[in-house]
Amino acid sequence: MTEPRPQPTRAVVIGGSLAGMLAAAAVKDAVDAVEIIEAHELPAGPEPRTGVPQAAHVHPLLSGGADAIEALLPGTVGQLVAAGANRVPMTTNMVYLSAEGWYRRWRRNTQYLIAAGRDLTDHVVRRQVLADPRVGVRAHCRVVGLLGGRGRVTGVRLRAADGTETELAADLVVDASGRSSRTPRWLAELGVTGLAEDRIESGLAYASRIYRAPVATDGWPVVNVLADPRRPGGAGTIVPIEGDRWHVSFYGPPGAQPTADADAFEAYARGLRHPLVAELLARAEPLTDVTVTHTTTNRRHYYERLGNWPEGLIALGDSVAAFNPIYGQGMSVAAQGALALRRLTAGGLTDGLARRAQRAIARPVDVAWSLAVGQDVHYATTEGKRPNLGDRLLHRYVSRLSYTAIGSFRVATALTEVLTLQAPPAVLVRPDVLLAAALGPRRPLTNGPTFTPDERRRLEGAGVPLT
Structure with missing residues (x-):
């Protein structure tokens, strides 16, 4: 008697954004097929994608994010540079006036950023992901609800451009739909409650x-x-x-x-x-x-704190946390979250995966959140949180670090490691960094553009x- 053939497994990714593409790259080896649900048509080249208003603004890819994308999709950084993007070593290739003064352009560098238009970055990543025959896109289609119950999500309900609704079963659903994510509402419809949220608006x-x-x-x-x-x-x-x-x-x-x-x-x-x-x-x-x-609102959903998070559902990128874009963290945080997801799915879609993944995705979010909110709370116009004594003391210490970094390679290195999301903020309170901050700049200050x-x-x- 022959054994019944196992049913093919499917992952559904909500959104064809950069985060959605990276989510597909993260889970494609754990399932038989990945279907990306996209409300619009994805461009064939490095052209604007409908539904990405932030693409008109500067979008640096920090080294913490670039390294994560390279781990997910080897060769991506090289393809970006070949297409005209600049690999900018920090602070070697930066003319940078901080609040404390002009940064020195150290000949040695430990971190970098990729300077490119958002459309080019999206195109190179999208081309890499969609080259895999296991990954497909269903365009002009929206996810309007989740299937399943409060314990497990089993798929999505779709609405086509003509208004027709269908159901699509899935072993895993990844929400990468961005700031407009409806996951909080969908969770409530499934009976999952208790979700905490923060909103910090600087007015910038x-x-x-x-x-x-x-x-x-x-x-x-x-x-x-x-x-x-x-x-x-x-x-x-x-x-x-x-x-x-x-x-x-x-x-x-x-x-x-x-x-x-x-x-x-x-x-x-x-x-x-x-x-x-x-x-x-x-x-x-x-x-x-x-x-x-x-x-420019910082908005975060604390999915990792939910004890009743359902199996079969994972949120990633701006769907979890969206940051004030002036800090350039969004793409890099999404990439690091996707890399964490890939590591967890390497062993398959095991029990407890969704909850473990949500906690792992929260770790790079924690770092970026502390950096963005730690700055924004000090604007007089900020709503949602006011700086307490600890915030003010930390702000003064970071200002001291920035001042010291003008003439200290050690402190400049520590700061860039944190700002590029390559190291946690705890690096800034290492004994050697504390001592360097106490001593101040070791090189003469620069009095003009470098x-x-x-x-x-x-x-x-x-x-x-x-x-």
Whole structure:
């Protein structure tokens, strides 16, 4: 008598975002097929994807996220660089004015970021994932509910573009639908209650525009002019991306918010605490309109705390926690969560997987959350939480670290390890870092932009005057 053939296993991923693609990469070896449910049509190339309003803004991929993506999809970083993205060593290739002063460009570097347009990053990852025949996409379709009960999710209910609803069974459902996630409501419909949530709103606004750079961007540094909390004003950054372009973003709190007025965009740059960004843009050619976003809320669902989390359901990326985008953490946190999911599914879809996965996904979220909220609570306009004594003491210590990092390679390294999500904040209270912070900078401070002689010659050749 022949044994009955086992039923093929299926994972359903809600959302074709970067997080959705990485989720598919994470679970594809644990099931027979992965089906990505996407409300829109996915572009064939590095083009804008409907439903990603943040794509118009700067999207650095921190080394903690880039390394995670490389582990999930080997060769991705190389493909990004081959397509024109810049691998920017930190702080070696950064002209960076912090609230405490100009950072030194250390010749040694331990961390990096990938500077590219969001559309290119999405395209390269999507191409890698969809090359696997086990992964498919069902476009123009929305998930409108979960199947199963409070103990286990067994699939999803779908609604097609014509309004037709069907059911799709699944052994695992991963919600990667982003800030618009309906998982809290769906859990309540299944009878799962007690979900805790935090919302911290700083009131910052974010405006971005892409320019044709007056110099070749290969190997060009990232430029950052941060705000000084002791005086009102905004901040600005120039990120060199593919195609010899600069992605320029400004952000500021109420009273110093950038607007969508194209004529006011460069005027805003002149209002920063140093004229560097305005000087660089004077010879750059604007290629796009100005895009403004007021959605800078830090929002987190504490799924990992639910004792009655159902089997068969996992949330990832912005569906779990969405951060103020000025910190550039979202893609990297999603990638680290997906890598944690892959490690847990290496042994198959075992009992207790969903709860273990949700706790593992929460670990990189914890780090990014503490960094983002730890900054945002100090804006006078922030709603949702006010800084307590511990927050204020920590903020003063971090400011001291930033000051010390201007002239201390040890502290600059520790800070970049944490800010790129390669190390937990506990690194900043190691005995050697505490001692270095107490001693202060060991090198003389720099009194102006830290361009190299070659970079200055290139700027002068392009007619860019620097003060």
